[in-house]
Amino acid sequence: MKNSNNIVRVSKVTKDFAMGKTLVHVLKGIDLEIKTGEYVSIMGPSGSGKTTLFNMVGGLDKPSSGCVFIDEIDISQLDAYELAWLRCRKIGYIFQTFNIIQVMTALENVTLPMIFAGVPDDEARQKGLELLDLVGLKTRFQHKPFELSGGQQQRVAVARALANDPAIILADEPTGNLDLTTGDEIIKLLKMLSREKNVTIISATHDLKMLNVSDRVIWISDGRIEKIENREELSISLGQVGERWG
Amino acid sequence: MQGKTKANPPQKQVVLPYGKSVEIAVKSIKSRFFRSLITTMSLILAISFYSYIKTTSHIISGIFASGDKVAARKLSLQGYEIPAGEKYKTTPKEKWILYLSLLVCVVGIVNTQLMAVADRFREIGTMKCLGALDRFILRLFLIEATLQGFIGSAIGAVAGCVIALSGALIKFGTAAVANIDLNNILLSISSAIFLGCLLSIIGVLYPALLAAKMRPVEAMRGRD
Ligand SMILES: Nc1ncnc2c1ncn2[C@@H]1O[C@H](COP(=O)(O)OP(=O)(O)O)[C@@H](O)[C@H]1O
Ligand SMILES: [Mg+2]
Numbered sequence: 001m002k003n004s005n006n007i008v009r010v011s012k013v014t015k016d017f018a019m020g021k022t023l024v025h026v027l028k029g030i031d032l033e034i035k036t037g038e039y040v041s042i043m044g045p046s047g048s049g050k051t052t053l054f055n056m057v058g059g060l061d062k063p064s065s066g067c068v069f070i071d072e073i074d075i076s077q078l079d080a081y082e083l084a085w086l087r088c089r090k091i092g093y094i095f096q097t098f099n100i101i102q103v104m105t106a107l108e109n110v111t112l113p114m115i116f117a118g119v120p121d122d123e124a125r126q127k128g129l130e131l132l133d134l135v136g137l138k139t140r141f142q143h144k145p146f147e148l149s150g151g152q153q154q155r156v157a158v159a160r161a162l163a164n165d166p167a168i169i170l171a172d173e174p175t176g177n178l179d180l181t182t183g184d185e186i187i188k189l190l191k192m193l194s195r196e197k198n199v200t201i202i203s204a205t206h207d208l209k210m211l212n213v214s215d216r217v218i219w220i221s222d223g224r225i226e227k228i229e230n231r232e233e234l235s236i237s238l239g240q241v242g243e244r245w246g
Numbered sequence: 247m248q249g250k251t252k253a254n255p256p257q258k259q260v261v262l263p264y265g266k267s268v269e270i271a272v273k274s275i276k277s278r279f280f281r282s283l284i285t286t287m288s289l290i291l292a293i294s295f296y297s298y299i300k301t302t303s304h305i306i307s308g309i310f311a312s313g314d315k316v317a318a319r320k321l322s323l324q325g326y327e328i329p330a331g332e333k334y335k336t337t338p339k340e341k342w343i344l345y346l347s348l349l350v351c352v353v354g355i356v357n358t359q360l361m362a363v364a365d366r367f368r369e370i371g372t373m374k375c376l377g378a379l380d381r382f383i384l385r386l387f388l389i390e391a392t393l394q395g396f397i398g399s400a401i402g403a404v405a406g407c408v409i410a411l412s413g414a415l416i417k418f419g420t421a422a423v424a425n426i427d428l429n430n431i432l433l434s435i436s437s438a439i440f441l442g443c444l445l446s447i448i449g450v451l452y453p454a455l456l457a458a459k460m461r462p463v464e465a466m467r468g469r470d
Contacts, residue, residue, distance in 0.1 A: 055463050058375070060375065060461070060462045060463045060466070061461070061463045080379065080380070081258075081259060081260070081379065082258065084260045084374075084377045084378065084379050085258045085259065085260055085377065087374070087375055087376065087377045087462075088260050088376060088377025089377070093375045093376075095466070097368075099368060099371075099372040099375075099466070100372075101369050101372055101373070102277070102369065103273055103274050103277035103278065103369075104270075104273065108273075112373070112376055113376040113377060115261075115262065115263075115266055116260045116261065116262060116376060116377040116378060116382075117260065117261075117377070118259075118260075118261045160376070
């Protein structure tokens with residue numbers, strides 16, 4: 001019935017938040033299928049529900065109705081231990097605010113998920129150094145976050161997201177707090193990783209530069225999917241965007 | 247439903263070995279030295295008071311036992327009386343002040359630890375996103391509190407003891423310390439340290455539970 005290489009499947013997901021006595025419908029029925037290795041961008045204005053959708057897909061929050069399947073497993077069926085395992089091994093998170101743990105060095109930040117995964121110390125350290133090298137921070141592994149620029153912190157976050165070779169990387173506005181060039185570098189880095197490691201990347205953004213590297217773009221507004229564009233169709237609308245901006 | 251495969255082989259388990267927990271806790275205390283110091287300060291004060299009172303009672307028992315008439319008269323003048331042949335007991339008034347100070351200390355610890363948890367919302371949420379279980383967070387907070395408790399109460403216990411002894415030496419001369427059983431002093435110090443660790447853990451219990459129970463989304467949404 002379903003394509004077996006769907007790494008993520010979102011089915012009829014809605015999410016309501018209680019705001020005092022009123023119920024706010026933030027997601028109003030999202031259906032989505034994402035294939036292994038795809039680079040998907042979720043575009044939408046601020047407040048359209050991107051982060052909310054991410055929290056559902058990442059197992060950080062539960063939908064009000066509908067299901068999220070990761071590898072065809074309904075994650076609402078998982079207990080706390082399985083959910084922690086999923087967050088640790090299957091999914092890598094990248095946030096707009098970097099969320100590097102302030103009291104730890106770059107290397108310690110990258111090895112933390114490996115510690116949780118039970119990787120032996122030496123191996124974790126070795127791999128942590130390799131990952132920091134990969135994101136271009138080889139010489140900075142002993143630096144604390146406050147000694148790193150925003151772009152460098154986000155690189156640490158990318159390395160940390162890759163620590164346990166996740167199948168999926170969820171990046172919620174990864175360039176939102178970065179200047180243009182640094183943001184560009186992070187986008188290139190993500191694209192390179194998705195190619196080299198065949199990681200599925202799902203990235204929320206309202207950064208149009210993200211569109212260039214995406215295999216698919218999902219436009220959402222007001223809690224609904226407006227349209228889904230493949231790469232080919234994209235160049236057309238990008239052209240329009242270019243005209244409008246140019 | 248096809249999704250309901252509930253295989254849970256043991257390798258599908260996240261871990262945080264105790265050695266690593268201690269390592270992370272020590273790192274955290276060091277990096278937040280000032281806050282740790284404030285948390286520990288009320289403990290140092292309360293435990294040094296406890297240790298002072300304990301040591302003083304040993305000193306008084308020692309002086310009465312020594313039969314040093316001059317020193318004993320000085321003590322009586324200050325209001326210390328004990329029936330012949332018995333050990334000096336802490337007075338109800340002293341006890342009352344002592345309990346009060348310990349209570350204030352615990353309330354102080356709860357307060358600073360709650361602030362610490364609020365400060366660390368983002369860190370806790372991030373750890374949970376990386377796969378930490380509730381009990382990892384709980385454990386980190388408990389280890390930190392135990393370490394802070396141990397260091398704080400060790401300082402407090404020794405300080406209280408030294409203050410009591412030197413005070414007595416000045417007032418009563420060598421008679422004050424001549425008859426003290428060193429074992430009793432050591433026992434007081436270790437009981438003070440034990441009490442300090444206990445208070446520190448009691449104080450962190452509620453804040454740590456709050457931190458551990460926090461859902462990662464709430465933590466991520468926390469103030470910037
Ligand atoms: N926990 C919550 N309680 C109430 N409202 C929320 C909560 N989380 C998100 N919202 C609301 O849901 C809407 C979508 O938020 P969000 O998913 O963060 O949007 P985006 O990431 O696209 O900017 C916003 O209007 C926001 O106020
Ligand atoms: Mg958002």
